[in-house]
Amino acid sequence: MLKVNNIDVFYGNIHALKDVSLEVNEGEIVTLIGANGAGKSTLLKTLSGLLKPKNGDILYLTQSIAGKQAQSIVKSGISHVPEGRRVFANMSVEENLELGAYLRNDRDGIKKDIEYIYELFPRLDERKKQLSGTLSGGEQQMLAMGRALMAKPKLLLMDEPSMGLAPLVVKKIFEIIKTVNEQGTTVLLVEQNANMALSIANRAYVLETGKIVLSGTAKELQESEQVKAAYLGGL
Numbered sequence: 001m002l003k004v005n006n007i008d009v010f011y012g013n014i015h016a017l018k019d020v021s022l023e024v025n026e027g028e029i030v031t032l033i034g035a036n037g038a039g040k041s042t043l044l045k046t047l048s049g050l051l052k053p054k055n056g057d058i059l060y061l062t063q064s065i066a067g068k069q070a071q072s073i074v075k076s077g078i079s080h081v082p083e084g085r086r087v088f089a090n091m092s093v094e095e096n097l098e099l100g101a102y103l104r105n106d107r108d109g110i111k112k113d114i115e116y117i118y119e120l121f122p123r124l125d126e127r128k129k130q131l132s133g134t135l136s137g138g139e140q141q142m143l144a145m146g147r148a149l150m151a152k153p154k155l156l157l158m159d160e161p162s163m164g165l166a167p168l169v170v171k172k173i174f175e176i177i178k179t180v181n182e183q184g185t186t187v188l189l190v191e192q193n194a195n196m197a198l199s200i201a202n203r204a205y206v207l208e209t210g211k212i213v214l215s216g217t218a219k220e221l222q223e224s225e226q227v228k229a230a231y232l233g234g235l
């Protein structure tokens with residue numbers, strides 16, 4: 001479904017992604033783990049058209065999307081749940097969900113999908129009229145995910161959904177990522193929480209200072225001494 005071929009991404013002189021290649025097959029949950037500043041967000045931003053690779057190519061469903069406009073990438077079926085959620089704080093939960101469908105014009109379909117999001121996240125249903133800025137961190141993460149799903153993505157990019165959340169809330173969010181995947185959405189999940197990410201992923205890549213240093217099945221990486229020492233911290 002997605003094939004990243006040898007991309008280099010720069011911020012001015014800073015070489016943030018160095019010859020990065022990875023692939024995501026339809027139906028998979030693939031996780032990209034890495035420490036602070038490794039380049040995880042940079043990769044997702046490049047996939048969703050917010051940054052342009054200097055070299056290399058990105059193939060999505062056999063078409064090149066490297067450097068395409070973000071809007072056309074969303075239209076082609078890739079949605080990005082950004083780091084730090086970025087919900088529209090002064091708008092209600094329901095208005096945020098409606099905005100997730102801004103490129104669609106099938107009114108009935110949009111209504112049905114909002115109901116589907118409320119089934120997935122009953123908490124959002126209870127709070128649909130509430131201003132999003134007053135939600136808890138976990139609820140905002142649910143909303144950010146719901147908003148991304150409103151675009152009906154084939155591929156969902158998630159940037160550190162566990163950040164700043166209590167373990168029980170993280171567990172809940174990860175269960176929902178699994179459910180969404182089982183219902184047909186392919187997922188590329190970026191995480192510092194390697195333990196949780198590897199527990200739901202099929203395959204994984206490890207990014208260190210802009211380079212992929214390791215890849216394999218989630219099980220292989222869970223058992224790798226290198227990963228245990230650097231990312232699983234005795235958990």
Ligand SMILES: Nc1ncnc2c1ncn2[C@@H]1O[C@H](COP(=O)(O)OP(=O)(O)OP(=O)(O)O)[C@@H](O)[C@H]1O
Nearest residue numbers: 011014016034035036037038039040041042043192
């Ligand atoms: N807008 C920017 N301008 C210049 N450098 C940047 C910019 N954004 C990120 N960088 C640099 O690029 C590198 C990769 O950053 P990135 O945000 O992709 O890392 P990350 O793996 O997502 O980290 P974190 O886990 O902290 O979110 C870092 O060295 C960072 O300082």
Ligand SMILES: [Mg+2]
Nearest residue numbers: 040041042083
């Ligand atoms: Mg990041």
